[in-house]
Amino acid sequence: MxxxxxxxxxxxxxxxxxxxxxxxxxxxxxxxxxxxxxxxxxxxxxxxxxxxxxxxxxxxxxxxxxxxxxxxxxxxxxxxxxxxxxxxxxxxxxxxxxxxxxxAIPNLPAAEVPEGEDEAGNAEVSRWGTPRDFAFTPKEHADLGPALGLDFETGALIAGARFTFLKGGMARLHRALAQFMLDRQTGENGYMECIPPLLVKDEAVFGTGQLPKFAEDLFRTTDRRWLIPTAEVSLTNAVQGQILNDAQLPLRMTALTPCFRSEAGAAGRDTRGFIRQHQFEKVELVSITRPEESEAEHERMTACAEGVLQALGLPYRKMLLCTGDMGFTARKTYDLEVWLPGQNAYREISSCSNCGDFQARRMNTRYRPADAKGTEFVHTLNGSGLAVGRTLVAVLENYQQEDGSVDVPEVLLPYMGGLTRLVPLAG
Known part of the structure; x- marks a missing residue:
């Protein structure tokens, strides 16, 4: 607003x-x-x-x-x-x-955001890591994964297109990634772990900007609640309608939750594989800050997401989104794009946005500065730390071996119960 x-x-x-x-x-x-x-x-x-x-x-x-x-x-x-x-x-x-x-009017872009109509106008800020030099032609995860337990057919049988059934070591690797991310964001980066509602009221999705313009991208229950498209909705609205004390800021929250999206606005995109699903898991990062601290918090949040990719040894690039590619509520957004050797391309794996006071005005969330009279609107930020399914895809493609197996990244071994490699399932 x-x-x-x-x-x-x-x-x-x-x-x-x-x-x-x-x-x-x-x-x-x-x-x-x-x-x-x-x-x-x-x-x-x-x-x-x-x-x-x-x-x-x-x-x-x-x-x-x-x-x-x-x-x-x-x-x-x-x-x-x-x-x-x-x-x-x-x-x-x-x-x-x-x-x-x-x-219905989107947030205004920060002065340093480049102008552009779509993703072609995004600006590369930096790169980390060197893509692996394969001695064989690497496969896409959609070709590599099914033998290892990434079961697209069973998912489609049970629920339809854009649903996947994970089995065996694949399911364990997915769980390990999620737990590793959550442990890192809470233990090293100071985010408070939360378990928020997955079903929310109209006011919540209005507050974070999904309503009224993007209702078709959401799922709604028969009792008129909304399934969250991201834990950003629940976490950010935890301060809805409040006047916070200066000493409470910054608030940093994280949650591992399922996310639900109709993908109505992305019809026909990434229909093959595990990149774009109706149901997926994500570790979300949300910060509530003083206005003068939100830019620094944005850099910090993005670095927290980058740290996960670096720990996993996954090459990526950091992109500053242009005006035509930013989300509705963002004034400035960094995308992290991970290298997928099977696609020979960088693909988005995290998006970190500074929304300024845009969401705070919709939620009527303020704080009382310690050295001033009255109240001011807080600034809100959100980011992926990371999308678990897309990280799984990146691990599969970057750690694949010529025999069709996939090595488990070293940092995940404590979560894998002794499993060091995914191999084709029997039968």
Whole structure:
């Protein structure tokens, strides 16, 4: 959500920032709504003041025996009492229209975000690791995985397309990756482990920006709750509607949860393999910070995600997303793209975003600075630390052997119960 005061003060700058995201100018229509709402609010104040004034005047007129004046004032007060509820309803309607219009506008990009229409406009920031030199032609995980327990057929039989059934050592490796990530983010990086709800109310998905614009990308239950597309929704909304103390910040939370996405906005993409699923697991990172600390927190969060890839020995590159490729709520986003030798390409495995006060305004979440009066909106950040399934894909492709087996990365061995290599399942 946007600060209407900033739009009033500099509508040209607001529209210019929207133009960088390829969004049409919106300040004129927003300010027109705002003017109507403020006119109604002013009339309400006038009516209330006149009603109070006239009510007092009735007593004075009666005291003087001026019945005609008193009756005229009573008639006026009655009319004002009738007008006031109508004005209140008009104000509620106008406020709802204005909020709906504001809530449909994406966050404004930070100044350093490059302009671009799509992923082609993203800027590479850095690379880590050297892709392995194979003595054989590496396979894609979709070809390598089925013999090792990555069962696409059974998943599709049970649930349909974009569902997968993991078995044996494959399931153990997936669990090991998730536990390793969670242990690292809590033990080394200071995130507080949480187990949040997987089903949330409308207010929660509105607060983090999935509603109203992206409802088709979500799954909804028959009792009108939403399955979370990421633990960002639950973790960020843990502070919904609160006024936090300065000493509480920054809040850093992490959770390993299933995530559920309809992938309606990605129809036809990555239909083969384990890259894009309706159900997957992810270790999510969320930070709630003071405004002046969010940029540094963004760098820190991204480094926490990078550390997992480095520990696993997976080559990757860090990308600064352009204005046309950023998510709706982000003002600045780094993507980490892991090297997949089977595809001979870098693919996204983590996205870390600074949302500024955009989500905080939608959630009405503030904090009370220690050295100032009043309250301010917090800044919120979220990132993947990491997507477990995509990390599994990266391990399979980068650690595959010519005989079809896959070596387990050294850092995962304590989680594998003595298993050091995935080999084709019997039968």
């Amino acid at each position: 946007h600060d209407i005061r900033l739009i009033r003060e500099n509508p040209e700058a607001f529209d210019a920032a929207l133009a960088r995201r390829g969004v049409e100018a919106a300040s004129a229509s927003i300010l027109e709504m705002d003017t109507r709402r403020r006119d109604i609010a002013t009339r309400m104040q006038e009516v209330q003041a006149r009603r109070n004034e006239a009510s007092k005047a009735i007593g004075a007129a009666m005291g003087k025996g001026d019945k005609d004046t008193a009756e005229a004032l009573k008639t006026e007060v009655a009319a004002l009492k009738t007008e006031l509820p109508a004005l209140e309803e008009d104000e509620r309607t106008q406020t709802a229209l204005q909020n709906a219009a504001l809530s």
